[in-house]
Amino acid sequence: MLCILLPWLLVIFYANGSMIDDFVAMTNDVSSPREDYLALPVEIGTDRKSGCICRATKSQKIIVCFGNYVCRRFPKVMKQSDALKVRTTVIERILKGDLDEFSFLTVLEIDANHKLTYIEPGTFRNLTKLQHLSISYNTALRAIDEHIFEGLGNLRNLTLVNNGFDNVLHLTVAMRPSILPMLKALDLSENSLELINEDSFAPMEGTSLRKLDINLCSLCYIHPNSFLPLKKLKELYIGDNELNSTLIGNFLMNMMNESINLTYLDLSGLGFRRQPPKELLHVIAQTSIKKLNLAHNQFESINDDTFPRMVNIELLDLRRVQAIYVGPYAFDPSKFPNLKALFLGGNNLPGIHQKHLSTQLLLLDLSNNKGTHATVFYEIDRDTFVQSTKLRILNLAYNKIKSIFDYTFRGLEKLKLLNLENGTIFFIGEGTFKSTKQLEVLNLANNPLTANQNLTCAQFEGLNYLRIFILKNCGVKRFNDDDNLFEMMPNLTHLILRNNQLFYITAETLKPLKNLQVLDLSENLLISWWRPLFLASGVKPQQLLLTNNKISHFSISMIEDISYLLEESNSSTEIDLMDNVFVCDCSAMYKTYLWLEVNGSIILKKYFESSNFLCSSPDLWEDRRVAEYLTSVKSLNCLMYAKISNVMVIVWTAPSLVTIVLILLIGILLYKYRVYIRYWIFLGKIAIGRKFIRRSVKADDVEQKGYKYDAFISYCFEDRDFVLDMITYLETYPPYLKLCVSERDFEIGSFLSEAILSSINESKYVVLLISNNFAKSQWCRWETQLAEYHRLFLEDGTSYDPLVLVRLGHVEKKYLTPTLKYLLKTKIYLSWDENNSEEFWKKLRNAFGKKI
Known part of the structure; x- marks a missing residue:
């Protein structure tokens, strides 16, 4: 909820230096938005006389009546409230007596009633407590009587926005000080008031009006003397009109000469291009204006000489002026010695660089700067804020800030509020906030903070005075109790964790937050907790x-x-x-x-x-x-259900426990006798191979089958020299044999396991070169197992046996697998004898078949 209020709160500025105190006071109740922004849950019902439907807030301080094509008369609401709003009706006329029963009202809004054409004088005669009156967006209302506001002696704010009015004088005659002695604010925006003549405000001579708003009125001319009757005027809003700088300068000079001391001037959206008119700025510099709004104009480059020396300016609004560059001395204290609030949000600035800031600022808004097309991330130079020791509020929301470090905010020792929401921050360095020891409000909402890290104490060190911490929609899944970041925030009063991915939160996480007043855990994945929090x-x-x-x-x-x-x-x-x-x-x-x-x-x-x-x-x-x-x-009958449930728990639990115990016992026995079980499985495989998976492959069939190789050689890499000798003796002397050797004959890029299987199947014989290294090799053990299965598969009682064993030297028994032990005990094998090699090679040839 603070995320919604922050942009509005940031524009608050008080020239007397109490801006921060007022701002902090307003954020104390950020968890409860103003009632007029809430839904209207209380249904009052339909007024029978008028046909209007009325609803109210929970406290019934605000009542809203509407009705579209049903509500034809002003409603009669019997419940007392502070505010009554009558909207979107088809009321055509409001007559004397229609409002006599509403003497308790302080706020009345008659808005968006598109058929309203007439309000009879005397309608408001009984509303002596009324302080705010709005008659707006009634486009068919083109005129008002000069006695219409009689009876509103306490009215302070009058809003007449977007009606059918086209002449200021026809309005101001109804606002004479004798009728509205307490009037402080008048809003005539969005009416078709093209001209303001010299006598337009003459009927209001002697008024106490302090604020005049005539934005968006298609104004093209204002007489230099038109505002002179408004002696107490302080705030003037003339933005989004078609006025030139000369006209504005003329009436400002006349007002200054008549000691009308304006403090706020809104010149937003007046179409100024390239840079503000220098002559007009020089005029403003001579006046008492403290707050200047130049937003929604087009100043792509704000240079060092764009502004003259403006001693009185305390607030300068340059939002959405399409700025892509700010000179290093554009806001230097020598030009703006009293500048306290600078708004540069909504521009195209690529980042914050040294000397782009005025050292005397209290508030700096750099939010929503998109940069140029070439800008990937919003850059903040190292130690940019070192000289910004007076800064209290810093708004960097809606910027593509990638990461922040311990040097990013160095120098902001008096910072009270830091807004970093809606960025792209995924990395927070250790000690990032160590320099901001007086920080009270930290908004990190809508950043992917936990994309590649957990939130730790080291990152938030120094936030001892933090009161409001917003982590809305940051992807937080859990908080680490062993490294509890909230230990750094003992004074926290508001913790906003809305819209994250929290399944649970622990008491250990919350323990440091003894002063917590608001905890927002909405829109998470929390389930019922089983331990008190x-x-x-x-x-x-x-x-x-x-x-x-x-x-x-x-x-x-x-x-x-x-x-x-x-x-x-x-x-x-x-x-x-x-x-x-x-x-x-x-x-x-x-x-x-x-x-x-x-x-x-x-x-x-x-x-x-x-x-x-x-x-x-x-x-x-x-x-x-x-x-x-x-x-x-x-x-x-939940009591009976509970008894049945208890019985069913016993019925289901007992067999489950017995089953679990049996599974555990069987597992223990299997583990204890695992060696014997493997041997039994091995013997079983042999028996199955002999009895059940034999194929009727006769010796003649073997002879007739075309094999690619005469023999597949299974060997260990350490015995490759012997294999080379074997290739020499068996492949180069008659009868010539074709051997399959992995290093030579396996296809490059093929899988080793597939190549071995394929080669065994394509070879008439399989030769196992059994050595100590062979017995230790996992691959050779696997090849031995495949060769044995191959032999069992072809065994049919004939003399053909595809398995040939060659023993190379002594083989330690501890390396022999059950398969190798069995083969060496049950099959005749050749032993390599270096002293009688000719006899060895002759026997090996004969082992491949006497027909060769």
């Missing part, structure tokens, strides 16, 4: 927002926490649980009901009785109040 942490926020989470029922810990928060000392505490997924059945709500009946305090029971959070299931109770279900528990 607030009772265990000792934290008592006055406002706890848990709307739109995944809470399905009330655990005992939740009820204890709610009871703790609603103690008599905290009678104003608000706990919002709307839009959760409450399951209204016996299993979810029976224990809640029992606890409330036995242990619930009067305050706790009243909270549940008056609550409006709804059931989401089952279908019978969908969209009905949880409180209604709790009062119906007695008649829903």
